[in-house]
Amino acid sequence: MKSSSFFPARLFRWFLFQQILFSALIFLVASGVLWALVERSGWSAEALYAGRLIILCSFLSAFVAVTLVSVLVARRLLVPLGRLIDKTRKLREFPFESDEVSAEELTFDEPGEWFDLERALNRLGRDLRQKTIRLSREKTELRTIMSAVSEAVLAIAKDKRVLFYNPQFAYLFNVQVPNREARISEILRSPDVLDAYSEALKTGLTTRREVEVMVSSERIARHFQLSVAPLKKKHNQAIYGVVGILHDITQLKQADRIRIEFVANVSHELRTPLTTINGYLQTLVSDVESGRLEQARDFLKIVTQNVTRLKSLVDDLLDLSALESGTELKVESVSVREITEAVLRQIDPQNHKVHIFYDFENIWADSSRLEQVLRNLMENAVRYVPTGKNIEIRWSKFSPKSCELHVKDDGPGIAYEHQGRLFERFYRVDESRSRAEGGTGIGLSLVKHIVQGHGGHVYVKSQVGRGAEFVCEFPNQEQPPV
Numbered sequence: 432m433k434s435s436s437f438f439p440a441r442l443f444r445w446f447l448f449q450q451i452l453f454s455a456l457i458f459l460v461a462s463g464v465l466w467a468l469v470e471r472s473g474w475s476a477e478a479l480y481a482g483r484l485i486i487l488c489s490f491l492s493a494f495v496a497v498t499l500v501s502v503l504v505a506r507r508l509l510v511p512l513g514r515l516i517d518k519t520r521k522l523r524e525f526p527f528e529s530d531e532v533s534a535e536e537l538t539f540d541e542p543g544e545w546f547d548l549e550r551a552l553n554r555l556g557r558d559l560r561q562k563t564i565r566l567s568r569e570k571t572e573l574r575t576i577m578s579a580v581s582e583a584v585l586a587i588a589k590d591k592r593v594l595f596y597n598p599q600f601a602y603l604f605n606v607q608v609p610n611r612e613a614r615i616s617e618i619l620r621s622p623d624v625l626d627a628y629s630e631a632l633k634t635g636l637t638t639r640r641e642v643e644v645m646v647s648s649e650r651i652a653r654h655f656q657l658s659v660a661p662l663k664k665k666h667n668q669a670i671y672g673v674v675g676i677l678h679d680i681t682q683l684k685q686a687d688r689i690r691i692e693f694v695a696n697v698s699h700e701l702r703t704p705l706t707t708i709n710g711y712l713q714t715l716v717s718d719v720e721s722g723r724l725e726q727a728r729d730f731l732k733i734v735t736q737n738v739t740r741l742k743s744l745v746d747d748l749l750d751l752s753a754l755e756s757g758t759e760l761k762v763e764s765v766s767v768r769e770i771t772e773a774v775l776r777q778i779d780p781q782n783h784k785v786h787i788f789y790d791f792e793n794i795w796a797d798s799s800r801l802e803q804v805l806r807n808l809m810e811n812a813v814r815y816v817p818t819g820k821n822i823e824i825r826w827s828k829f830s831p832k833s834c835e836l837h838v839k840d841d842g843p844g845i846a847y848e849h850q851g852r853l854f855e856r857f858y859r860v861d862e863s864r865s866r867a868e869g870g871t872g873i874g875l876s877l878v879k880h881i882v883q884g885h886g887g888h889v890y891v892k893s894q895v896g897r898g899a900e901f902v903c904e905f906p907n908q909e910q911p912p913v
């Protein structure tokens with residue numbers, strides 16, 4: 432018999448008490464009847480005494496024997512019951528991490544109904560264990576999936592209290608304490624989002640909408656595609672909550688905006704010289720027809736200028752698209768001195784004081800692309816810095832990890848609000864002035880792509896009225912980048 436840590440003592444006492452009481456009663460009645468029969472038998476005094484003694488002793492020993500048998504029977508019946516009670520109690524405390532069944536559970540040594548009961552209990556325990564293990568596994572898997580998805584997920588109950596949110600949601604909306612009692616309005620302020628959740632709770636329909644939400648970690652509004660779906664009970668389809676998924680589409684929106692702006696800008700930039708060319712050519716045709724050729728030379732000059740502008744614009748655009756699609760750079764050891772001299776020969780900044788400093792002689796780069804970077808920065812300096820002012824070109828190495836090109840001037844500078852968008856295609860601070868100077872706003876965007884293509888990055892340091900400094904950081908590679 433297996434040992435059980437629990438024994439049903441109360442039941443045992445009750446059973447024993449009943450047995451003893453019952454057998455004592457029977458023995459009392461039986462011995463009373465026999466006693467009376469012996470009394471009336473007319474035996475001698477000695478035989479009467481012996482008869483009485485025999486009745487008393489035999490009934491007493493029978494009573495003791497019955498009591499002993501009762502104790503044994505009670506134990507035999509109640510020990511398995513104790514074990515079953517013990518097992519039932521332990522059902523709640525199964526070690527659910529493992530789904531192995533212990534040998535102890537599968538051995539049965541009690542026959543009859545106890546055996547059946549124990550077997551049924553074991554089956555119940557195994558089912559419960561397997562279901563709980565499956566549930567806990569599913570819960571872990573779901574939690575892992577929820578933490579891995581880039582979307583923010585928030586589920587609320589019918590009374591608008593928070594049921595669940597994933598780490599991405601906590602990060603975006605700075606929800607630090609998992610407060611189960613918090614209401615959705617305490618962690619999200621966006622009326623659009625609150626409205627979407629309320630609507631799904633009310634109508635029970637899955638909805639989708641674009642919302643703008645303030646992200647606390649960045650203090651900016653981001654665009655999200657919000658999908659909300661009601662949570663329904665399986666048995667009666669009653670709505671008990673709503674789950675919402677916030678998919679960040681800020682970058683998509685931005686890319687869309689840039690694309691739309693790009694098309695508008697290209698059309699605009701192409702239309703201006705084309706309108707001029709068209710106008711002058713029409714005038715020229717009528718002049719030629721009427722034989723007035725005095726102005727033809729000037730008109731043709733203007734047409735040529737505009738064609739050149741169109742060509743340079745198209746060249747820049749093609750260049751930009753080639754850089755964006757990741758064309759190969761021909762990286763080699765390039766002399767920064769030669770590059771600088773070549774650029775100065777092309778630009779010839781006679782109206783400015785140019786200062787040049789070299790901290791190093793050679794850099795691993797694509798020679799023509801590096802020249803393009805310096806040419807664009809110098810063209811800008813010459814274009815936007817008043818005559819007589821200073822322009823400084825410095826090839827420096829502040830850290831062993833990077834080579835830097837600085838182009839600094841003491842011109843009008845660039846206001847802080849323009850600095851973030853300065854390297855975007857077609858972005859110009861003063862559009863009319865830049866256009867008048869022949870600029871299309873592509874130069875700095877080309878610079879950015881070329882520097883990034885070399886594994887570096889570019890930024891501007893500037894204040895209005897205090898000049899501007901463009902810094903291109905290139906990684907200091909001993910070997911060409913692969």
Ligand SMILES: Nc1ncnc2c1ncn2[C@@H]1O[C@H](COP(=O)(O)OP(=O)(O)OP(=O)(O)O)[C@@H](O)[C@H]1O
Pocket residue numbers: 807811812815816840842843844845853858859860861865866869870871872873874875876899
């Ligand atoms: N050194 C500078 N000082 C002041 N403003 C500058 C300077 N460099 C650039 N900018 C501003 O940045 C804008 C963008 O420059 P970017 O070189 O991209 O275009 P652009 O010079 O107008 O045209 P492009 O270079 O395509 O001919 C310019 O329109 C100008 O307003």
Ligand SMILES: [Mg+2]
Pocket residue numbers: 807810811870872873874875
């Ligand atoms: Mg430029």
